[in-house]
Amino acid sequence: MGAVTILYYANKYRQNHIIKGIILDSPFSNFKSLVKHYCKINQNMPSILGYLGFMMINIGIQRKANLDLSLLKPIEFVNKLRIPAIFIAREND
Secondary structure, eight states: HHHHHHHHHHTTTTTTTTTOOEEEEOOOSSSHHHHHHHHHHHHOOOOHHHHHHHHHHHHHHHHOOOOGGOOGGGGGGGGGSSSSSEEOOOTTT
């Protein structure tokens, strides 16, 4: 989640021009999709368990930090950034 944190920070302060470039290690495009992906590749976990786990964690985070993980979609604003970025990911990541 460090790469996504950097994306959010860079987006928030993009008008200040304090960030000159970023290197991102495997950022995700949508948190809900990430959870679904991990349920799919972990064949021992039914997708309903992943969904229920996501919902339980999301409710806890909403109560403590007032943050809805289902709204965590960096793909929606990454195209607004106007700084050099290097994305590092492996095949099928």
